[in-house]
Amino acid sequence: MDLFTAPQAAARFQTQIEAAFEALAADEKEIAASYDLDELLRSHGASDESAASGDDLLELNVGGRPLTAARRHLTLAPGTVMASLFSGRWDGRFARDDDNRVFLDVDPGAFETILSEVRDGAAGVALLKREAASGLYNGGTCDWIQFLLSPPTPTPDVEAAHNQLVTRRPSVQAQWLPPHLSGLLGAMQTFVEEFAAKEAQLSRERAAKKALYYRTLRGIKVIAPFLRPSDGTESISSVRVAGANGQPTRVISTTQSTLQNTTTALCNRFDTYRGPVAAESADHFTEIVDCARRLRVLPAGTRVAPPTTTSDKMDDLLYECGVYGLLDGVPTDTLPSDAHGWSCDRLPQQVGKACGLVFVMEEDSLEDSGHVTAFHTDGQLRTLAGPHTSQSAPGTFIEMTGASVDIHGISQMLPGPLPRTHEQQGFIARRLEVYQLDVVVDKAALTSAIDDLIHQKGLTGVIAYEPLRSSSPRQLIRLREALANGGDWAGSVRLICLAMRCGRLESLPIQLDWRDVLSLDLESQAASMRQYSLFSRRLGRAMELTSWPNYWLGNHKLVLYYGVGDSASAADPGCSRTCQHHDPDNDQHLSGTFRSVVAAEMIGQGSHCVARVEYPSCSAAASRIRQLVTQWTPPWGCTMFNRGTTSRCVIISGENASDAFAAHIYMSTGIWPGAHIHLWSTEEPQGDGKGVTGSPRAAGAAWQRMGSDAWLIPTLNEAIRANRRETAGWADV
Known part of the structure; x- marks a missing residue:
């Protein structure tokens, strides 16, 4: 074998060294091309933040409350979520309301608290964070302080574990070398160390670039809930909430993303039932909506504080949270x-x-x-x-x-x-x-108990609760309490039947939902009023019973009279519906029991006059009518109510499930000379539709109910005789 020449040996080493340097160059090129921060920001719609100025005044809509703030104040806490959000980089991605204001899905009270403190710079930020940590702020305000004034929360990253580099000093060793090659070994050791150092430098650059890339990506993910989707728009939904004790109406707004992420009940309150919120406290509804916001916006794994209120209102808040389905997870x-x-x-x-x-x-x-x-x-x-x-x-x-x-x-x-x-x-x-408390409710047992109560109380076919069967257990508990402790429901059944005959209801049974249960007035002393509050909203706004701060039937104030030791009065108390001028002699001033006053409001709808008779003051008929108007007991054993002090109405049909129409008799003395008696009915007119012959069933009901007093409406006897002739046939006359 021929010995290597110097050129051959040098060429062999040259080949190895060039291959190593080519690999090093490839690594440099790969690092330059990967983890492109500019491309990451562009792909997420970021803008050039250098164009933003601290003097910029930003028009904001914070959870429904308009607000103007200088950018310099919004970025006084560098390195925080809030500063990153308003750096100018994301101005093109903000959701905006109809007035082109930047919409921020944050509780406005919490945001104003933060903004007032950060104006003091680092000292104000540190103080605010200390106060939140010490418990000075609670609930949603504490959550927003900790989130907006903290760095973007890092998420666990498997690749981050490999970013900790452990380097070892390379070594070229030989057990024995010829003396003439000792210098070559030293040159190789130096080359290997320098090459390894270059590789380590590139690895650190790759790790630093990767860490910055993923840190930026995590930051984008943290603030993404405040930005509109990059591939679409973000709509803003708002409702008005009636203020209490003279407070102005409050506008509460949130994003469609929050509503899609929350419960169906809360989503429907914004998107389906667009009228003002009146059943819930404005403060409580604000807390409920803000809890839904935080459940979406705060990073995964963050513990979300529940809605809070003052101690004397906690029970109301729990019910309202149950209505909107927020109690199960909070x-x-x-x-x-x-x-x-x-x-x-x-x-x-x-x-x-x-x-x-x-x-x-x-x-x-x-x-x-x-x-x-x-x-x-x-x-x-x-x-x-x-x-x-x-x-x-x-x-x-x-x-x-x-x-x-x-x-x-x-x-x-x-x-x-x-x-x-x-x-x-x-x-x-x-x-x-x-x-x-361990909140464990057996819904199957609860619905079974409600089904039994509906049967026991004679409410089968009158009320049902299919929409509630899949709702919050607290609503079912509340319904069960209303049925179990509501007293005798027979009077309410008659009232519901009358509402059906007067066109106040389209069909039976009434399918109760969460809004009906929420309207329940379980604090009322009177069973009739507790029962009526369960379904009153179904009869129209003019028939709805409200109890704060006083009892109102529609737009009319009610005055209640409880008889001492009178169990009947406790179940269905005496009641008057005041007229505008509170004149007890006025024909519009209603009085009677609570149920009879409600019935009085019902019967006017859809009724027409069947018969009307006037008598002079000195006649026997006028005397009898005066007796019927002033006697203490209800005439003919029927439901009655008074209109002023000289008029009385008696309901003779419509309160039973078998009744096909509603009818009532109106009697009056003193308003006009003499006395008057009228028959009114919702019966569909027959024939020419005039008089008692046009409403034969109403005439028959009046004749049967009035008994010996039927002579007060002479045409009743004529109608009955005519009906008998028609039934018997002309051949038999």
């Missing part, structure tokens, strides 16, 4: 501390992430020592581990009787003897015990 932590001076610094840590709580307070006063009051949600109780906590707090809470807490129809026992409490009122609690 825990109820603790009573808030801002309403009644709670000293709850350690309480949230003690109860942790409880899904529901009962607060049991022993009162601290000499005369009320030992009395216990509780604020609770529904569920089975179990004692939390840990010592009892002493607190001092004035407040108003739900009454608890004996050792049994009535949790919206579900009776649960608290451990230990608990004396009966007094009426709800403010007090100082000397001892506070906290119990955790």
Whole structure:
């Protein structure tokens, strides 16, 4: 074998070295072409932020509230989600409202709190974050502070684990070399070290570029919920919420993306039922919508605070959250501390992430020592581990009787003897015990119980609840309580039948939904009013019963009269519907029992006059009519109501399921000279449609009901005789 010459040896080494440098050049080219940050930003619709100026005034729509802010104030917290969002890079991707204002799907109150503090720069940001961490802010405000003033939250990335480079010093070794090759080995060692250093440098560049790329991508994903989709538009939906106690109407807005991500009930409230929100508190509805926002906007894995309110309104908020389907996924932590001076610094840590709580307070006063009051949600109780906590707090809470807490129809026992409490009122609690609630509801058993109650109460074919069978258990619990504790429903059945005959309802049974259950007035003392509140909204706005701050039937204020010790009055109290000038002698001033006043409002629709008779004051008929108008008991055993002090209506048909029409008799004395008596009916006119012959069934019902008083409407006897002749046939006359 021929020995290598110097050129041959050099060529051989040259081949290896060139191959190594070609690989190094390929790596440099691959790094330059990959993880292109500019392309990433372009693909997501980013703009050149250098064109933005701190002097820019941005017109914002924050959750429905217009707001103007300088860009410099919005970017005073560098490195945060808020600064990144308003850097100018994403101005072309913002969702915008109809007035071309930048729409920000954030709670406006929380955003204004943040904006007022960040104007103080780094010190204000640090202070705000410390206050949020210490519990000064709670609920959604705390969530928004922590999110908007924090860096984009990194997400776990498998590739990031490989970015930690471990380098070893390369070494060229030989067990034995000829003395003349020792210098060659040293030159090779130097070359290998320098080549390895270059490779390590490229690896660091690749890792740094990749880390920046993925950090930017994660940042884009964090702020993406505030941007319109890159391949489409983002529509804004708004509703108006009626303010309480004279407060102005509030506009609440959110994006279609939030509505698509939330419950069907809340989505329908924006997209299907576009009228103003009146059944829920404006503050509570704001909390509910903001909770839905945060469930979509905050990064996956972030714990979302539930809707909050003052302690005396927590029960209402729970019901409203149940209506919109937000209770299943959102825990109820603790009573808030801002309403009644709670000293709850350690309480949230003690109860942790409880899904529901009962607060049991022993009162601290000499005369009320030992009395216990509780604020609770529904569920089975179990004692939390840990010592009892002493607190001092004035407040108003739900009454608890004996050792049994009535949790919206579900009776649960608290451990230990608990004396009966007094009426709800403010007090100082000397001892506070906290119990955790497991919210477990057997819907099958609940619907079975409701089905049994509907049958027992004689409501089969009158009301049903198919839309509620798949709804929140709290709505079913509320319906069951209304049926179980609503008293005798026979009067309400008659009222529903009358509404059907008067055209107030299109068909039976009434299919109750969540809005009907939400309208329930379970606090009313009168069974008739509790029952009517369940279906009143189905009869039209003029017939709807509302109870805040006073009872109203449509646009008319109601005044109630309870008889002392009178069980009938307690079930269906005396009631008057005041006229505009509150004149009891006015014909428009209605009075009677609550149900009869409701019936009076119904019967005017679709009725026509069948017969009308006038009598002089000195006649026997006028005297009898005056007796019927002024007697205490209802004439002919029928439902009656008074119009003023000299007029009375008596319903003679329409209150039974078998009745095909509604009819009533109107009697009056004193408004005109003499006395008047009228027959009105919704019966479809027959023949020429005139008089009693045009409404023979109404005439027959009046004749049968009035009995010996039928002579007051002489044409009734003529109609009955004519009907008998027609039935018998002319041959027999």
